Amino acid sequence: MRYLRKKLSISILTLAILLGFPFMHGETVHAASSLPAFTYTSDGVFSWEFVKDADAYRITFSELGFYINMKTSEKYSFNGCATWKANGVSFDLRKYFDQNNTSITEKTYTVTVTAMRNGNSLNYANTVKYSYKSAIPKLETPKNLKWNKRILSWDEVRGADDYFVAVCDEKTGNYVWRARIFDPTVTTIDTGKTSPYFQDKPLVYDENSNYYFKVFAYGESGVSRDSDGATSYTINGSEVDCESGTTGSCRWVYNAEKSTLTISGNGAMGTYYNYNKVPWYTMRSEIKTIIIGNGVTNISNHAFYGTKISSITIPDSVSKIGEGAFSYCSELSEVKLGTGLKEIGPRCFECSSGTGMYKLTSMTIPANVTTFGKHSIGYISYASGGTMVYEVITGFKITGACSSKAFDYAEENKITWVSNEHTVSKTEVTKESTCTQKGKETVTCRCGHTYTRDIPLKHHTLTRVPANPATETADGNIEYYICSECHNWFEDDAGEKLITDHSSVIIPKGTVPEKPDPEKPDPEKPDPVKPDPVKPDPEKPKPKPEIKPTEEDETPGKEEKTPVPSSGEDESKASSNEVSNEAAKVENATPDPKPEGTALTDESQQAEFVVTSAAKENPTVDYKRTTNKKVKKITVPKTITLDGVTYNVTGIASKAFNGCSKLTTIAFGNNIEFIRANAFKGAKNLKTINAKSSKLTNSSVAKKAFKGVGSRVTVKVPKKLKKTYSKLFVKKGLAKSIKIK
Template sequence: MKIVKYFIGLCLTVLFICNGSINVRASEPVTDINDFKWYEYSDGTVTITDYIGTDETIVIPSEIEGKKVTSIDFHNLWNSHFVDVTLPNTIQAIGDRAFVNCESLKNINLPNGITDIGKYAFNGCIALKNINLPNSLKNISQYAFGRCSSLTSITIPDSVTSIGNGVFVGCSSLTSITIPNSVTSIGDGAFNTTLDDTGFTIHANPNSYARTYAEQNGIKFKCLDTHSWDEGSVISNATATNDGTKIYTCTACKIKKTEKIPKLGLPKKGKLIAETKSKSAYKVTKSSSKNGTVELTKVDKSKSSITVPSTITVDGIDYKVTSVSKNASKNNKKLKKITIGKNVKTIGANAFYGCKNLKTIVVQSTQIKTIGKNTFKGIYSKAKIKVPKNRFKSYKKLFNKKGLKKTIKIIK
């Protein structure tokens, strides 16, 4: 009896030790492996095929009987009741219909290492709100996330090149999907839900296939990292003293951005300004934003009638034209009529020298102080110079001093 007792005691001790070691393993958050059914492939790896326990939270082991668990193939689990599933990082594939119609499933991790999500894998997982797709993923097979009606947003990793038919069909809460440049095909009906009601938007880069797909299918599109700006349009031109603005529109998502056009600064004294519209040129004689002045240096020699304007505008700033430079219209045979603007004070030497067809000179300015040498020498012999009434006497004196021909008349 003593020996028997001793033997029993030994057995209990062994059991206790075994239990102890089992307890240590059980304290790891791994579901009892007896609650799983599995299938062993010829290569010695294991796929889980069923869960027969009742836990709401299950943790799939990475090994069963020393064999690596590499896939999940829960096709017997329709309408299963578990809520949280933790997968080990040995998993490489989620099989066809693995979690189909697991209507209670709310949380599942997809570890890095998974390359394939099978057909209908999560189809009908109506409680699934979020799922992170790993960067190792290559294939998302057809209808994989179909009818996941709680899913609100999803990001496709840039390891994926195609999205199969109907992958997100019936995902009625899906408002945002981010698609990388790597995706070059999207299957039929991938998103054919009531898109307009949900505000469903594809987020991708403007030069991506996803953008083309969105445009072709009338799906809202937002740029992800970069925009594709158009040439922009000027809303207000920069002036010498004020910045201008230009607005650019993204050709992909239509977002707009405003850009400042820096102010041009005032031209320096002596700067030549070509005025393309009137084909004339001016020189800045005083640089100022309020009371700048310029001198007319060149006229359009193809015109028979020329007006020296009272002001010109350069970069949005008005400048008074206070002088006509020497030789400005010298030997201009085309010129028949010249009008001198009201701010002119000085007409330089030879300005109209040799303009033999110049018959009419209209002086609007009452401020002329200086007329240069030979300014009107050689103009039409019976030309008429019309001057302001209140300057008739003084201008007659001033002009005649410059040796006008007697046949040229000065009139009021």
């Protein structure tokens, strides 16, 4: 009966396009004459007094092409919507349409009430515009669609009268199967059987096609309204004998025959605050393989709790793994994390403490992971005295880059660390390089590992010896270059072409460049037309050839600018003099840094510094103290230049600010790598430490570096390092009550 009543109700109102008017407020557009005492309320109740000679009143809805005819002779109540009085009538439109239709579109409608007689207007009418909002609830669309071996199921929709299910074939684009379920408590349908109501034949699936299901909830008249749309679900023909469903923006399919759970799609998985809410929770002990497709971005909390997988590969698309996602996976022994991973949630890979209950003994963490939840990796848990106890798995190892946050996690949790990429924390030169021999330096990584590496060869310090032509009395030479450090000779200014035979640069004296013979024809040019030769006069003596003196010969007593080696001892002497002169020039041009431990004063900075490295390529100093004890703000410089040498300021010395009674602010930048013990002690009125450096580590900050910092101080650090520095500074002596921003 409910179905017949509903069907008749829908048929009557089909032309009204599924009406139903709850009215908010509106404006009245008057006709030639208004109905007497016409009023309306915000909830859609219209009232007016009778018009003389009127035998009916018509309520018209312009947008719907539909009207209600109220005859005064019948005084029909329209299921309690009309109230007839002695001098007039009222009509509750919202109640009327809520009772008679479940598919009401909420928008503004034009409603006209007209006085009629014998089917004609008496020219008494009022037109009102109303914004419609239903008084009865609208149904939600069916949720949590699941598939289990040809059976489609969904969650019950409260207030629904019945459900409609339709299936579209991808290849044809046509609906190939439909079903109508009139019991709202039945929320499953077997697509392998003849469908209810429509009598469609059972579905026959093609493995190479997709099938699109739609589930729609119908409302019950006067109780609920139809859902706005249908919930869609897609199944591939090859998956009809599997279980499947949706999780967030993704889809899951469980193949019981292969014990394989597949997560696919683009976006995050669903949110689950308890492991028993995960759709495949009841199958967890049967799941032995999990495949996560590239495109999944977020693995939900508790997603794979208690499954029997032995290995898992996280694709590069995943950026976050939620809390307890792989906890209590007792068979898990191998984990491969993608390069896009940034966050690992608390207790993500937690194991039980029972014998043989965990097989995961090591993990490699990508460098991009910056956030680790508490006990996220390498922990077992057990209950003791009503509380959970967490302990590091004996022998567990974390592998990663020493510059990554994984190193910090391993160090804080006292987990064995294995480096696959060391970083330079400190270097110490053990042998300076020259232009002929490589130097040596000892490198210390933040993990404590040390190793020795070569320092590249220095460039030759070359002096050019210009070309000097030979004369009748003195040797000459071609152009060449002499290094003032190794004393080798080179053909080029890059110091790449070594001259091993020094005599090869000498042009022996008396060697005069051959002049071209004008009588000798040039093979590259055509023969010129020669005039007849003139016969020589045998009586006339031949002139002697003229030898022109060189510039050096014409200037008595002039010394040569560059020594020209001749041979043996003379050659060695010339080379030695040249080298000595050039070495002197180099010494004057690039002075050496002061030895380590030397105190330096920079008047422009009003500060003293101490040399920490005298390496010529990178001399460094610590900020030792200020020379102005009344200063209120100190900004540690990046570099200082003294006596022609530029030093990098890389550290803050012990008690650097002691006795600065008026100092309120200390600031330093990314150049600072080292903070010595008690660096800030003695600055009694200090209020702000602005630490902009991102290079501070557990090994570069002394144990008591922040000892003595007053409780009123605020420490400002780079935003992305707040969590790391908060732990580090407290570990290094900073009181926990001090604010870190």
